[in-house]
Amino acid sequence: MSSTPNVTRVTPDGAAWLASAGTYPPYASTPAVLTCGTVFDVVSAPVVFGRRMLDRLWDEGPGSGPVAVSRGRMLLFCAPGTAHRLPSLLAWEEWGSHRAAAVPPLLCHGTGDAVTVPAPDGGDSCGGPRWVVAPDARRPWLPGPEVLLWAAVRAARTAVRISIFPPADQGAKVYDVSRRR
Numbered sequence: 001m002s003s004t005p006n007v008t009r010v011t012p013d014g015a016a017w018l019a020s021a022g023t024y025p026p027y028a029s030t031p032a033v034l035t036c037g038t039v040f041d042v043v044s045a046p047v048v049f050g051r052r053m054l055d056r057l058w059d060e061g062p063g064s065g066p067v068a069v070s071r072g073r074m075l076l077f078c079a080p081g082t083a084h085r086l087p088s089l090l091a092w093e094e095w096g097s098h099r100a101a102a103v104p105p106l107l108c109h110g111t112g113d114a115v116t117v118p119a120p121d122g123g124d125s126c127g128g129p130r131w132v133v134a135p136d137a138r139r140p141w142l143p144g145p146e147v148l149l150w151a152a153v154r155a156a157r158t159a160v161r162i163s164i165f166p167p168a169d170q171g172a173k174v175y176d177v178s179r180r181r
Helices: 012-019 047-059 082-092 145-159
Strands: 032-035 041-046 067-070 073-078 107-109 114-117 130-133
Touching (some): 041 047, 047 145, 073 145, 082 145
Antiparallel strands (some): 032 114, 067 130
């Protein structure tokens, strides 16, 4: 059982933090498009893999910053600069080489990008954007690239069977020798 906090409504302090990333009228009652890169970056993962990352962050690590779900992706809010640094850390970990088929790509949104954030009341429970962990402070803790790398690697271990044996030759003929005479 995950110990992820059940914070699904944005507090007034959290709304002020989100509004500080906007360039238009204040974040008030509907989903809003906010720019990344100065107040926060966002790492986006498919929902199932993102949930595994979130579980690792809360069960085995330091916890997470705000987290939202939108359009089949989990949006993990992180420290500014993470979107620039995380891809190179993933490449260093040989992300995608032997895990390519089972581990989905992580999309990093940083300077010059924008994301849609759910409404402060928690968001739409019928498939629209919604908060999983809503912002609740004017300066929420945001994980950096190393923390998210750690969570992604741990989540990948649960998603991928890693074997020391090479994959079986799919074209090899197999004979049943258990019934020898």
